[in-house]
Amino acid sequence: MSGPNGMLYGGDEIGALVFDPGHHSLRVGYAQEDTPKADIPAVVGTVSATHIPDAEEKVPDGNVTQTGSKTGGELRHYIDITELHVPRAGMEVHTYMKDGQVDNWDLFEKMLDYCYAKVIRSPSEHHPALFTEAVWTTRPAREKLAELLFEKYQAPAFFLVKSAVLAAFANGKSTALVVDAGASQTSAVPVIDGYALVNAAVRSPVGGDHLAAQAKHMLNNMHIQMLPLYSIQSKEVIRERERGRYTLKTLPAGLTVSWQQYMLKRQYEDFCHCVAQVSESQYEERAAASAPFSHYEFPGGYHQDFGPERFKLTECLFEPTLGAPHLAALLEASSSVGAPVLAGLSPRGPSLRLAARPPWGSVVACGGVASAPGWLERLAKELAARAPSSHRLKSHAAPNSTERRFAAWIGGSILASIGSFQQMWISSQEYDEGGKGQLERKCP
Amino acid sequence: MADILDILELEQPSAEISRDSIIHGDKVKKKYVTAKAVKRPEGMHREVFALLYHDNKDLPPLLPTDTGKAYKQTKAKLGMRKVRKWVWAPFTNPARKDNAVFHHWKRASDEAKEYPFAQFNKQVAIPSYSESEYNQYLKSEDWSQAETDHLIDLCQRFDLRFIVIHDRWDRAAFRDRSVEDLKERYYGICTTLSKVKTNPWSNTVTMVNGEKRIYHYDAEHERKRKEQLRRLFDRTQDQIDEEQMLLAELKKIDARKRERERKTQDLQKLISRADSGNLPPLSQVNNNNEGTSTPSNTASSIARRHDRKLHKKKITTQQRPVRAVESVTVEWSGIKFPEARGTGVWLRSQRMKLPAGVGQRKTKALEQELRLLNIDIAPTPTEAICKHFNELRSDLALALDLKNALDSCEFELQALRHQYEALNPGKTLTIPPLISNMVGDNETKPVGEIIDVVGSPSALNSTI
Numbered sequence: 033m034s035g036p037n038g039m040l041y042g043g044d045e046i047g048a049l050v051f052d053p054g055h056h057s058l059r060v061g062y063a064q065e066d067t068p069k070a071d072i073p074a075v076v077g078t079v080s081a082t083h084i085p086d087a088e089e090k091v092p093d094g095n096v097t098q099t100g101s102k103t104g105g106e107l108r109h110y111i112d113i114t115e116l117h118v119p120r121a122g123m124e125v126h127t128y129m130k131d132g133q134v135d136n137w138d139l140f141e142k143m144l145d146y147c148y149a150k151v152i153r154s155p156s157e158h159h160p161a162l163f164t165e166a167v168w169t170t171r172p173a174r175e176k177l178a179e180l181l182f183e184k185y186q187a188p189a190f191f192l193v194k195s196a197v198l199a200a201f202a203n204g205k206s207t208a209l210v211v212d213a214g215a216s217q218t219s220a221v222p223v224i225d226g227y228a229l230v231n232a233a234v235r236s237p238v239g240g241d242h243l244a245a246q247a248k249h250m251l252n253n254m255h256i257q258m259l260p261l262y263s264i265q266s267k268e269v270i271r272e273r274e275r276g277r278y279t280l281k282t283l284p285a286g287l288t289v290s291w292q293q294y295m296l297k298r299q300y301e302d303f304c305h306c307v308a309q310v311s312e313s314q315y316e317e318r319a320a321a322s323a324p325f326s327h328y329e330f331p332g333g334y335h336q337d338f339g340p341e342r343f344k345l346t347e348c349l350f351e352p353t354l355g356a357p358h359l360a361a362l363l364e365a366s367s368s369v370g371a372p373v374l375a376g377l378s379p380r381g382p383s384l385r386l387a388a389r390p391p392w393g394s395v396v397a398c399g400g401v402a403s404a405p406g407w408l409e410r411l412a413k414e415l416a417a418r419a420p421s422s423h424r425l426k427s428h429a430a431p432n433s434t435e436r437r438f439a440a441w442i443g444g445s446i447l448a449s450i451g452s453f454q455q456m457w458i459s460s461q462e463y464d465e466g467g468k469g470q471l472e473r474k475c476p
Numbered sequence: 477m478a479d480i481l482d483i484l485e486l487e488q489p490s491a492e493i494s495r496d497s498i499i500h501g502d503k504v505k506k507k508y509v510t511a512k513a514v515k516r517p518e519g520m521h522r523e524v525f526a527l528l529y530h531d532n533k534d535l536p537p538l539l540p541t542d543t544g545k546a547y548k549q550t551k552a553k554l555g556m557r558k559v560r561k562w563v564w565a566p567f568t569n570p571a572r573k574d575n576a577v578f579h580h581w582k583r584a585s586d587e588a589k590e591y592p593f594a595q596f597n598k599q600v601a602i603p604s605y606s607e608s609e610y611n612q613y614l615k616s617e618d619w620s621q622a623e624t625d626h627l628i629d630l631c632q633r634f635d636l637r638f639i640v641i642h643d644r645w646d647r648a649a650f651r652d653r654s655v656e657d658l659k660e661r662y663y664g665i666c667t668t669l670s671k672v673k674t675n676p677w678s679n680t681v682t683m684v685n686g687e688k689r690i691y692h693y694d695a696e697h698e699r700k701r702k703e704q705l706r707r708l709f710d711r712t713q714d715q716i717d718e719e720q721m722l723l724a725e726l727k728k729i730d731a732r733k734r735e736r737e738r739k740t741q742d743l744q745k746l747i748s749r750a751d752s753g754n755l756p757p758l759s760q761v762n763n764n765n766e767g768t769s770t771p772s773n774t775a776s777s778i779a780r781r782h783d784r785k786l787h788k789k790k791i792t793t794q795q796r797p798v799r800a801v802e803s804v805t806v807e808w809s810g811i812k813f814p815e816a817r818g819t820g821v822w823l824r825s826q827r828m829k830l831p832a833g834v835g836q837r838k839t840k841a842l843e844q845e846l847r848l849l850n851i852d853i854a855p856t857p858t859e860a861i862c863k864h865f866n867e868l869r870s871d872l873a874l875a876l877d878l879k880n881a882l883d884s885c886e887f888e889l890q891a892l893r894h895q896y897e898a899l900n901p902g903k904t905l906t907i908p909p910l911i912s913n914m915v916g917d918n919e920t921k922p923v924g925e926i927i928d929v930v931g932s933p934s935a936l937n938s939t940i
Contacts, residue, residue: 040592046578160578189576227634229643451593455569459576473633476644 044451048160049152050444052195053140055129056215056240056400059441060147063162063448067434068441070112070151075294076139077110077123109139111146117295119262121286125294132166132217133173141180148185160189160457162448164440167194167221167233174475175468182463189457191448192475194228196221198443199398202435203428208394211411212440213349213401215240227476238349240401243308244300246348250341251303258303259332260295267333276333303328304345310406311343313413320344346404350414395427398440403433560585571597600635602628603669613668619661623650631662638662656702660695667692746881749874811870825857828865838873845872 045064052059054074061069110116110123128139148156161181165174174192181187196210200223210221210228219235221228251258259278267278307326311319320340329335395415397408412427430436447453458474516525561584566577571594605614610621619627626649630641642655670690711719811834813827830839843853851868855861889907896905 044580044593046580188578224639225637227637227640227643229640231643452571452596454578454591454593455571455597457576457578459572459574461574461576465574476633476640 040451042451043449044454045449046160046454047158048162048189048448050162050164050441050448051144051147052164052198052438052441052444053129053134054214055127055132055217058143058147059438060151061441061445062152063445065445066442068438068445070147071438072112072143072146072151073116074129074143075116075125075127076142077116077120077125077291078139079108079110079120079123081106081108109142111143112150117262119283119287120291121284122288123291124288125290129216131168133169134177137176137180141184144180144185156185156187159187160191160448161185161187162191162193162444164195164198164444165192167196167219167228167230168235171472174471178458178463178468178471182460187460189459190463191457192471193444193447194221194223194230195440195443196228196233197223197226198441198447199439200396200443201226201446202398202439202443203394203396203430205394205396205428208396208428210396210398211402213239213397213399213407215400218349218399218401239399240301240304241297243304243346243349243401244297246345247300247304247308248296250345251300254341256330256334256336257332258296258299258330260292261299261331262295264331267331270333270335273336274334276330278332299331304404307338307342308345308404309342310346310349310404310410312406312409314350315343315347346407349401349407350410393426395425396439397427397429398436400437402429403436567591570594600632602632602636603666604628605665605669609669609673613672614665616661620650624661624665626650627658627661628665636662654699656695656698659693659698663691663693666690743881746877750878811866811873813866813870823857824859824862825854827862828854828857830869834873838876841876842869842872845876 043064048063050059050061050063050068052068057074058072059068059070060072061067110118110120116125126136126139128134128136128143130136134140144156148154152159163177163181165177177192178190181190196212196219199210199212200206200208205223206226207224208222210219210223212219212221217235217237217239219233221233223229248258259276263281263283265279265281267276270277307328309323309326311323313319317340320343323339323343325337325339326342327335327337395411397411402408408427408429412425415425415427430439435442456474458470462470462474514529516522562581563584564579565582566579567582568575568577569591571591607621610624614624616624626646627641630644634640634644638655638659641658642653645653645658667690811830814831830842834842846853846869851865855865857865893905893907897903
């Protein structure tokens with residue numbers, strides 16, 4: 033805090049927690065640390081308690097991190113990979129997120145229970161909690177969250193910050209145009225002096241999920257079968273492009289469709305992570321063919337090199353019409369990544385663009401999709417091509433993919449451990465006096 | 477010492493921690509027992525004696541050895557002081573109004589003082605007003621009180637960040653306003669209140685000479701400025717390209733204009749030289765050909781004619797200065813040789829040296845001409861020869877200039893003739909004999925005729 037020479041340093045840690053709920057995962061950890069303690073998939077598996085017939089189910093793997101918690105003897109909840117990825121009969125997978133905000137509060141409560149009990153392992157009343165939120169989060173959702181934290185978890189203090197602001201902070205900027213390429217959507221939010229301009233924010237539904245769907249579509253077209261990983265007992269080493277030889281596991285009967293789809297989606301995501309690459313400029317068959325190939329082995333043992341497909345796959349992020357016609361029909365023509373950013377450049381008439389420090393001088397990229405190789409370069413190029421030449425664009429992103437993925441969380445970690453921030457918290461006293469109505473005033 | 481302390485049952489002082497004791501603490505001090513000092517015999521060298529007798533009586537090593545810690549880094553030992561404890565202590569932040577207690581790590585030894593980060597809690601001073609004050613001073617046709625209150629509230633919340641205020645403006649309740657509108661209203665309120673109230677700011681405000689400085693906001697100017705900027709931003713690529721093209725064209729035109737002016741000036745210089753060389757000296761000095769003094773000689777009439785032409789073509793607005801022609805006209809023709817010399821002795825041949833202003837090419841041409849005339853390039857510099865030689869060269873230089881001008885005019889004329897014939901096939905342009913075919917006898921022609929041809933714009937564009 034204060035150094036030996038009387039200098040006052042910026043940090044003062046008060047044991048705060050930072051929660052960054054997203055569509056793909058929830059990040060949670062202590063403020064002042066550089067990475068979240070846990071990155072938990074944003075889904076909860078539920079099994080109705082009456083549906084547990086055999087003893088084997090009751091003690092799954094004898095795993096210490098068993099999180100099955102009973103609520104009223106009706107439902108059993110499974111959270112986090114070690115629990116969730118076990119094939120269980122009748123386990124439905126639900127997400128609690130919808131449109132960038134928490135939708136199913138019961139499931140989200142289970143998630144918070146899990147975070148405090150298994151990740152933080154410390155009572156919630158000891159830790160002020162800082163939550164990130166999407167720019168378009170509605171007022172009822174914000175107030176509900178505050179209510180939950182203060183009344184159920186007895187948090188000493190609570191604060192909500194827009195994730196775009198935090199991502200800008202994580203990149204060392206207070207004024208920026210934040211492009212968040214997340215799982216469910218891609219958004220562009222201008223941030224000025226640490227305040228997000230909510231009315232100027234734009235978003236498109238093209239994100240990581242879309243990319244995974246695209247990968248599935250592509251593999252189907254190539255007649256490559258993505259077998260679920262959990263169903264493989266063993267596989268043999270085979271030559272490239274040979275038909276896979278594997279034996280299947282005996283799985284419990286009654287696996288739900290939602291769980292199977294969730295598991296397969298994770299595999300497609302993995303495929304995207306390993307194979308997908310964004311080409312520097314618009315997709316060109318010849319240029320893509322000359323790029324190095326990437327090898328991928330599927331769960332069934334089948335393996336092959338992927339060449340131009342690597343680039344073709346990601347093209348949907350920038351041009352939704354190229355990849356899948358049937359998906360493109362769902363998407364508006366303007367929903368490629370470049371469009372919202374450009375729209376963000378000229379929102380609401382001239383007022384923003386003529387701000388003292390225009391935010392497009394620093395375009396900050398974050399989110400899981402932004403860590404795809406070549407994504408940032410492509411974005412910069414697309415923007416430069418479309419923006420008028422008088423706009424001087426400069427894009428920033430953290431150099432490593434972890435920092436890009438967790439940009440909002442890291443920004444929260446920084447913010448919550450700054451000494452002068454400690455006056456901003458909504459304390460439980462304030463909540464008791466002012467109620468949740470003051471949330472709108474205190475957390476801009 | 478220790479014995480006495482033991483006997484007196486006094487507490488032994490713990491070994492004092494010093495830098496030395498820490499660095500060399502573990503090293504047991506060896507004491508060499510020197511049996512007896514062997515005296516160095518008389519006459520033996522010190523070095524030789526040292527080889528034979530030294531402290532521990534070992535034989536001197538045959539190989540050089542490196543014992544000791546001469547070059548080894550002594551291991552740094554940190555933490556020479558006792559560890560100071562940290563405690564997880566509660567604190568209150570005076571910047572908070574609710575006295576909420578948070579915990580942070582602090583040194584147990586540190587005395588409790590005010591939370592240091594509270595000093596960063598700076599507030600922007602926003603004026604406040606009562607309802608009666610509003611009704612009395614701040615009423616506006618355009619703004620309702622609710623809207624004004626909303627504005628002041630947002631100003632307070634966002635510390636006068638008008639872009640953010642504009643973004644968060646309650647568009648459901650009030651109509652959309654531009655940033656300039658908001659600023660105009662806010663600063664208008666500030667100005668009004670500062671006039672009628674002594675200190676309208678709720679918070680303490682930095683006063684300058686007992687008076688709060690009011691920021692005067694010129695909304696109209698700002699609107700214009702932003703409109704201008706918006707137009708600048710909204711240019712399409714085509715427009716930008718066009719603008720670039722036009723700018724390039726303008727530059728070209730400018731360059732051409734400058735070139736033309738330069739050439740005109742050259743010409744005029746030439747004319748005045750020719751005038752002064754060929755015509756009887758003027759008794760009167762004409763500074764301005766359009767001035768009141770009536771020109772009474774050909775030189776001015778030529779100049780006038782020439783000027784008229786120039787003006788008609790709008791080539792230049794610059795007035796052609798008519799040279800002051802003096803009775804001694806030699807200086808004006810060709811090369812001007814400097815007369816005055818520095819003090820001291822000098823060679824007369826120095827007088828024949830061409831001045832520095834004469835270029836290499838001209839010098840060469842002059843030499844060539846001299847050779848043609850069978851004149852020595854460096855004649856014996858008698859007084860008379862010097863004078864005449866210089867005059868000759870000066871005239872030659874002028875003649876060369878005129879010849880060049882004539883050549884180019886001739887060329888231009890021919891070119892125009894060809895052009896004319898090409899455009900009007902079957903016709904031939906008869907060039908009046910006065911201006912054609914006069915190569916070699918330019919001395920006999922009136923200078924004005926030549927110059928006029930030169931003065932035509934097409935000729936100006938070609939090199940003279």
